Amino acid sequence: MTAEVLSRSFFARDPQVVAPELLNKLLIHNGVGGLIVEVEAYDGDSDPASHAYRGRTPRNDVMFGPPGHLYVYFTYGMHYCCNTVCAEEGRATGILIRAIEPVQGIETMRARRPKAGNGDHHLASGPGKICQALAIDRTHNGADLISADSGIQVLDAGVDPPAHPAQGTRIGIRAGTELPWRWWVSGNRNVSRR
DNA sequence: TGCGAGATTACG
DNA sequence: GTAATCTCGCAA
Numbered sequence: 001m002t003a004e005v006l007s008r009s010f011f012a013r014d015p016q017v018v019a020p021e022l023l024n025k026l027l028i029h030n031g032v033g034g035l036i037v038e039v040e041a042y043d044g045d046s047d048p049a050s051h052a053y054r055g056r057t058p059r060n061d062v063m064f065g066p067p068g069h070l071y072v073y074f075t076y077g078m079h080y081c082c083n084t085v086c087a088e089e090g091r092a093t094g095i096l097i098r099a100i101e102p103v104q105g106i107e108t109m110r111a112r113r114p115k116a117g118n119g120d121h122h123l124a125s126g127p128g129k130i131c132q133a134l135a136i137d138r139t140h141n142g143a144d145l146i147s148a149d150s151g152i153q154v155l156d157a158g159v160d161p162p163a164h165p166a167q168g169t170r171i172g173i174r175a176g177t178e179l180p181w182r183w184w185v186s187g188n189r190n191v192s193r194r
Numbered sequence: 195t196g197c198g199a200g201a202t203t204a205c206g
Numbered sequence: 207g208t209a210a211t212c213t214c215g216c217a218a
Contacts, residue, residue: 040201042201049201050201051201054215054216057214057215058214058215059213059214059215073201073213073214074212074213074214075200075201075202075212075213075214076199076200076202076203076210076211076212077200077210077211077212077213078202078203078210078211078212079202079203079211081201081202083201094201096201098201115203115204126202126203127201127202128202128203129202129203170201171201171202172200172201172202173200173201174199174200192202
């Protein structure tokens with residue numbers, strides 16, 4: 001399998017452009033990961049659903065930094081969610097990785113997700129589940145996805161994004177609910193809501 | 195310094 | 207339908 005690290009410039013574009021192109025890319029942490037099959041775009045100070053909507057804070061600081069880094073946040077007292085930072089430095093955008101299709105290290109994922117039951121499509125079919133399955137937490141906030149140092153990378157596995165990804169509104173938000181900034185691989189069983 | 199809400203998950 | 211669980215960010 002060919003697998004090349006994505007370039008910084010791949011991420012240095014509008015999140016609404018990058019998001020559908022992230023579908024079928026490989027998210028890997030230390031040999032454990034899979035194909036991205038569901039994403040949501042968040043567009044900084046123009047997007048009322050974004051954590052950055054009300055300006056820069058310690059929590060959302062990474063989103064204001066250079067593209068190609070990982071923004072990890074903790075929510076509901078128990079879950080981590082991870083995003084890829086996009087656009088130019090100073091503009092706070094992120095793409096929430098909502099679901100992946102397990103490909104590598106599936107047994108490791110299963111051990112980390114004892115509540116997943118049978119079926120690979122329960123291992124990482126949600127943003128909190130991904131971080132459990134890939135062991136991503138706040139220590140990975142700001143990790144560089146281009147450099148290999150962090151152990152977390154987004155790779156081009158040689159699978160093209162879908163020519164016609166499914167698109168709809170984002171999940172779990174109160175504001176900006178009308179914006180159609182969620183994309184997923186149509187029919188994939190790993191998508192968080194089917 | 196206090197308090198409300200949260201880009202969720204799992205179980206009843 | 208709703209409990210679990212804790213951090214952040216704004217208001218006072």
